[in-house]
Amino acid sequence: MCQDCGCEIATDLISRKILGVPQVQQVQKLQISQEVFSEDRNRSTPVSRRIEMGQAIVEKNIQQAELNRMWFRTHQIPVINMMSAPGSGKTYLLEKTVQALADSLDFAILTGDQEMSYDADRLKRVGARVKQINTLSSCHLNAQHIEAELQGFVGARSQLLVIENVGNLVCPAAFDLGESHKVAVLSTTEGEDKPTKYPLLFHEADLIIVSKMDLVPYLDWTQEVCQQHIRKVNPNAPIFYLSAKTGEGMEAWLKYVQTLRSEATSMGSLREVLK
Amino acid sequence: MHELSIAYDVIEQVEAAAIRHGFKKVNQIHLLVGEWSGVDVEALQFCFPEATRKTCLKDAHLLITCKGLTIQCLDCFELTPISREQALACAKCGSVNTKIIEGKELRIVDLDVD
Incomplete structure (x- = not known):
């Protein structure tokens, strides 16, 4: 030996x-x-x-994300992981969402940025229950970041959780947080071609929001070309074209959020019955 | 963009394996990196020597196998390898109702150790 x-x-x-x-x-x-x-x-x-060896390099994140997912399911909380480039209008969209739905829906928001708490401050001003996560050197949120907020901040009484990921079209796509729905936001000012340039994030999305539609008259941007780029990487996800500023197209998004909640509770009661 | 943290994840797993299997030095580490794994191979190669400098992976040869993207059609079950700038559609029936079956891997395959 x-x-x-x-x-x-x-x-x-x-x-x-x-x-x-x-x-x-x-x-x-x-x-x-x-x-x-x-x-x-x-x-x-x-x-x-x-x-x-054989195991995934991000194994720790995969396992934690599954634990998060189980926790969310147990408490019937649908979770949106909202991802986009910086400056696409995620926070503004959420401000408008809070203003429209906060009375009827108790939802929590976790917002990720490397530094500062500007986003959380903005959302607090419109009455949101929100917490800022600063990732410092890291370019994305990971499942551990979310796990740390489950018991204290999110809590079992939340009816919905929105995670506003760090603005980045590459890394967040590779890190599962335990969410039930991935939403990609693409603003018209970024151009039409980002989905094919950053395919993974748009491919994985369950819903794609094209924001800042009110700016189209000032841009060399066409909906048809944008849609072609989206469809190359994601043939099936619904696409909502909207402007949070003017309110154009917002109903579809608000309806989507409300539906997630009602689906989660009906699935929950179904599980209760099956028990 | 997060290749350095990926390198640290690799180190953590290898060091855990070192305790489990009782080795002190890795001669070669073999990684499998899918085209859509979100990891840039060159960036990983660039940061790997520095990240592993004080670990059992010091001086280890970094062998990376890249895996291209392959989709499977959910209508006719045909497999289609996807090259750059190609839409995610089935080569046989043209359906866009597909799923990725290869190309998202990010794994440590094996280690050669002393």
């Missing part, structure tokens, strides 16, 4: 000497040398061996 690690396979040193193969090709050859030297287990030379 090897004195370094206690394993019982033939030594790297020996197999390399005998077979004369470079390090990388060593592994297949090791099987042979193992048989040859299997009698001799008292050598104390270092051993090279292969260890199968």
Whole structure:
């Protein structure tokens, strides 16, 4: 047995000497040398061996996201993970959403930014129950950030949670937070082509909101081209074209939010019945 | 953009494996990175030596296998590899009712250790 690690396979040193193969090709050859030297287990030379891993690199996040999802399901809380580039109008849309729905719906908002609490301050001013998460060096929210807020801030009584992710079209798409719905926001001022330039985020979205429609007269932007880019990466998700400023198209979005809530509670009562 | 934190996640898993399997040095680490995993291979290669400098992955050869995007049609079940700038549609029947079955991987495949 090897004195370094206690394993019982033939030594790297020996197999390399005998077979004369470079390090990388060593592994297949090791099987042979193992048989040859299997009698001799008292050598104390270092051993090279292969260890199968196989797990996801972001395994910790995947597991935590699943735990979050279970917690949300238990408490019948639908969760929207809202993602977009910085400056697409997520916070403004949420301000208007709070003003329209806060009386009928008890919803919590978690808003992520690297620094500052401007978004939370803005949302507080319109009466939202909101908490700022500062990710500092990190470019996205992760499942641990959300988990830390479940018991205290979100609480079992919330009827809906909206997570306003860090403004970024790349990284947030790779980190599951345990949400039930992913919403991508794309503003007209960003141009029509962002969905195909940043495909993963738009592909994963359950709903795509095209914001700042009131600015279209001032832009070289056409809805048809934008829609083509969206459909290349996401053939099925509904697309809501709206302007939070003028209120154009807002009904569809508000209806969507209310429907998420009623679906979550009816699924919850169905589970109760099945119990 | 988050390749450095990915490198730290890799280190954490490998160090846990080092305790489990009793090794002190990694000669080679093999990663599988899908085209749509959100990770840039060059950025990962760039930050890896510095991130691993004081760990058992110091001097380890970083082997990365990239995996392209493949979708499966949910209507006719045909598999279609997708190249850049190609719409996510089935090559056989043209349906856009598809799901990604390869290309989002981000995994440690195996380690060669001493």
